[in-house]
Amino acid sequence: MTMPMLDCEAVMRQLWDYLDRELTADNMHELELHLEQCEKCRPQAEFRRAFRGAVHEAREDVGDTTALTARIRAALQAAVRDGS
Amino acid sequence: MPQAFEMPEHATPDLPSFEGITLPLLPELLRFARSLTHDQSNAEDLVQDVYLTALRSWHQYDPMSDCRNWLFTICRHRFYRVSSRAQRQVPVEDAELESLTAAALTMSSTPPGFVAVLEQDDMREAIRHAMETLPEPFRDVAILVDWHEHAYATAAGILGVPIGTVRSRLFRARRILQQRLLAHARDAGLTLTPPAIRTESAS
Numbered sequence: 235m236t237m238p239m240l241d242c243e244a245v246m247r248q249l250w251d252y253l254d255r256e257l258t259a260d261n262m263h264e265l266e267l268h269l270e271q272c273e274k275c276r277p278q279a280e281f282r283r284a285f286r287g288a289v290h291e292a293r294e295d296v297g298d299t300t301a302l303t304a305r306i307r308a309a310l311q312a313a314v315r316d317g318s
Numbered sequence: 319m320p321q322a323f324e325m326p327e328h329a330t331p332d333l334p335s336f337e338g339i340t341l342p343l344l345p346e347l348l349r350f351a352r353s354l355t356h357d358q359s360n361a362e363d364l365v366q367d368v369y370l371t372a373l374r375s376w377h378q379y380d381p382m383s384d385c386r387n388w389l390f391t392i393c394r395h396r397f398y399r400v401s402s403r404a405q406r407q408v409p410v411e412d413a414e415l416e417s418l419t420a421a422a423l424t425m426s427s428t429p430p431g432f433v434a435v436l437e438q439d440d441m442r443e444a445i446r447h448a449m450e451t452l453p454e455p456f457r458d459v460a461i462l463v464d465w466h467e468h469a470y471a472t473a474a475g476i477l478g479v480p481i482g483t484v485r486s487r488l489f490r491a492r493r494i495l496q497q498r499l500l501a502h503a504r505d506a507g508l509t510l511t512p513p514a515i516r517t518e519s520a521s
Binding site for chain 2: 250251254256280281284285286288289290291292293294296299302303305306307309310311313314
């Protein structure tokens with residue numbers, strides 16, 4: 235049995251959910267099929283995917299956390315010691 | 319500075335166990351704290367405060383649950399409590415979700431070349447700045463989902479809001495980011511052809 239094709243409005247409504255993988259497997263598949271075939275929706279999906287990736291890549295590298303880890307370990311040990 | 323710590327009498331935390339579970343999450347927690355405080359030193363103080371709070375509450379932690387989510391929840395709670403920053407009401411909540419999703423149907427175009435601009439190395443700082451200066455409710459959701467890859471349900475749990483609110487705030491956050499980054503790219507003289515993201519009415 236073939237699934238009915240989603241229309242463009244339904245795809246746009248669910249596009250972020252699709253890109254964030256928040257849909258069910260069936261819904262994901264439905265959108266994939268639509269995007270493969272629809273020249274109107276595909277550029278928007280490609281843009282949003284690229285935008286999402288660029289935002290994710292821009293997150294900051296926290297660097298070396300060795301010193302902070304040592305500081306927190308000392309604070310935890312002091313808390314346990316002082317609280318016992 | 320982290321607040322004074324008092325261990326509850328009933329709690330006898332197993333420190334090695336606590337550290338073994340929680341300390342591997344420190345880098346991610348620090349990144350989250352940094353995005354909340356915008357300051358490395360304050361972020362480190364906040365993270366220390368989170369660990370002390372978590373230790374004190376360790377007896378309440380469900381070992382079957384995701385410790386990462388638990389620590390993120392504490393972190394956000396401590397940040398807003400310690401900094402006495404009341405969470406502002408925002409104009410976008412569940413009731414507006416329908417109109418926002420309707421706005422998405424306009425299939426707005428994006429300028430040719432915008433994707434290539436976004437992927438340039440020198441846009442990273444602009445993206446980071448745009449993210450960190452989003453209005454707080456939008457920023458918190460975007461950081462949890464776009465930077466920390468939390469599922470909507472997890473973000474909803476950390477923020478204490480319904481999933482629909484996460485969805486609508488995320489929608490709005492991404493639109494604001496797109497508009498700001500487009501403006502930044504134009505101001506910076508980066509090549510973009512014709513004006514672009516069409517104004518989308520939420521009516």
